[in-house]
Amino acid sequence: MKFLTLEQGQLGALIEDEGQQQVVDLTAAAKLFELEPLPMTLAEIVGWTDEQVAALWGLAQVALDKGVSCRAYSEVKVIAPIPQPRRNILCLGKNYLDHAKEVAEKMQASSDAPEHPIIFTKATTSVIGPGDDIPAHAELTRKLDYEAELALIIGKEGRDIPEEQALDHVFGYTAINDVSARDLQKDHVQWFRAKSLDGFAPMGPVVVHRSVMPEPKDIQVSCHINGEQRQCANLDQLIFDLPTIIATLSKGMTLLPGDIIATGTPAGVGMGFRPSKYLKSGDEVVVSVSGVGSLTNRVV
Template sequence: MKLITFTHNRQTRIGAVVGDEIVDGFGDSALPSLMIDFLSAGESALEALQKLIDAGTHRLPVAEVKVHAPVPRPGKYLAISLNYAEHIEETGKEKPEYPTFFNKQTTCVIGSGEPIHRPKVSEKLDYEGELAFVIGQRCRHVPLEQAHQVIAGFTIANDVSVRDWQARSPTMTLGKSFDTHGPLGPWLVTPDEIIDPHNLTIKTWVNDELRQNSNTRHMIFNCYQMIAYLSQVMTLEPGDVIATGTPSGVGVKMKPRGYLKPGQTVRIEIEGIGELCNSVVEEPNAIECR
């Protein structure tokens, strides 16, 4: 199932993508409208949505809705650094002994089709195409062999990075958390549709130039190891997003540097999931205070 968050007629809710249509979760008034609430409801919510899919009713053309990130405001957004051998090699750093995580502040999250802002304070704007997964149930101290059970689904992430701000702090958080620098989407694919999350082709284009071309089998720490590790520290909750690292080919390591510029488009494709596409624009002048 491909779970989606969208807005239609000024109402935001969840649904399922079938071909070029959305099965509108609004067709079952018992279904939660927010993705985190939907995931928290567990199997009963999935079964109710599947009944709507099977009924063939409550359909909307994808072209007629506004698509959002599948989890527009996750409770946590954690990302792992240096998790592909070829990316470690291009950075010149050492392979980590343990998984190393940083936070992306959740106000950075946007959906496919929304613009990435090049910030006024830096021109060192970079892309990182990544597989991400979303937690589906509240959990702590998850054994490695059971970690697959707590994943609600998989999506695509662009861990947009402002490299000079990233370098200013050992935590990297500020350089990873600018507004609009957390594209996710276009939807959340449930695990039953992903045969092996650790054998998926991942590619990133800037305009028509292929910049990244790898496979998730090259991860150092896989998705299940990440869950087992993180859940020793904190309670993971429905809707939490975990990005699994980027392969080689990032702009900062190109010669000359391949930083993103306004007018360019970043397109990330992961086998079995789909395509996340965002254009780059200058950060608007407007100051929003409310």
Template sequence: MKLLTFEQNGKSNLGIVTPQGVLHVSKANETVSAQPSALPTTVMEVIEGGEKAVAQLKALVEHSLAYADRAAFLLREEDLILGPCVTAPNKIICVGLNYKRHAEETNMPLPQYPILFNKFNNTLAGHREDVALPSKVTSKVDYEAELVIVVGKEAKYVDREQALDYVFGYCCVNDLSARDLQMRTQQWLLGKSCDGFSPLGPYLVTAEEVGDPNDLAIRCFVNGEVRQNSHTSDMIFRCDEIVSYISQHMTLVPGDIILTGTPEGVILGYPEDRQVWLKEGDVVTIEIEKLGALTNRMVSEIN
């Protein structure tokens, strides 16, 4: 199942992608459900509700698509203003240097343990949302195509063999990075946490639809040019290992998101004389197999 969030009348709404269009969950629920109050109507409620919530939504889709007057709750995706596909994560945890060839291109040794840092909710943005380049403080903004793990169950001291059972689903993110700020100190947080630096989406895809998260093609385009073209099988620490490792040190809760690292092809990995950083007007697309394509345009920051 592919879930998305969209803005309408100042409110964030839950949508489900179907072959006939995006199902407006709240409107469909009110029209076709016998007990409309019993169904989840936000993405966070779905994540927290887990398998039961997904089953309820699947039934809603089936009933809705069989309903005679579907026009009231089936929307055209291209007409929607999308928000981040996970709207309120409790934690945003990131894994650095997690692709072999990316570590090689940046002349960094392969890590012995996952390198963890964090971002905050101010970095979240949606598909097709403009991202303002904070030019007052940085001149070196880079793209990073990444697979995101969305936690679906409370996880603490989870074994690697069971780790993926705690995953709700997956999505795309652009882990935008201000490299000059990132490298200013030994802590990377500053260069990773500017406003809008984690566009997320367009869809949150449930785990059973994705299958093996370590078997997905991942690409990044800048103005239509392929910059990153890799595969999640190049990860140093695989998704099950990442979830298990983090859970040994902190409790993961439903809605937490884990950014699993970026492959080779980032601007930082180019020779200095070829490093052309993101600028106003650049359009960046992150595409991951089975998860769709996330696109954002870089714009000037408004003072």
């Protein structure tokens, strides 16, 4: 079950049909077939029950079979799955040991694994969608970097969530690029500004319901710059796994449906190379996540 957001903000479903990718406008189909409750956006359905989501997916299949409210994926403009998140994106820093080591070497700091998850946020206004341009912000930074990550979309509200129940609170998964200005990151010490400039959170192209995602240990995260692979790792290399992340964030703080959690990036970021390989105008950045697909953006 793959859901996306179409050009007018309406909810869509991406379906494989005889080797072709088809998109059903679920908002239009739900009106046509008088489905209740009427789904308008992806942000609205993340809090639905599994039964409601299954019924919605069944509607998408019916619409496709009848040839109504559907188009080829190649003909569709897709925007960020949740273009205006209700809260800042919650992010994990240095959550792959090899990445922590490459950062430590460059910054002449300790390369030990963090004792506790390193948590920061990105502003909601940093979100852009697949195919959108990443602004170079050349007037502000000379060290523009990429970070390929898996992101969780919370579907069930919870506080003090036990690790063994954590994944039950996830609606689905998507890909995100935690674009960063490394010079601003150093100048301001705290990471918020360096990671929150407009266009610094490409996201998408789809949100995949947790029921059809691979097991976390089988999920691979990778990044290619102009066709060159820079990052590649499986989630079993995380220092703090997904249940630990959710349990930690929810301790004393309520997680809400629609909250987005970026889980950390593997080794291979631009600053980690010698010499560094920072992004420049014209570069194509492709973030890929198993089960989700590829998120492509270009720097301008």
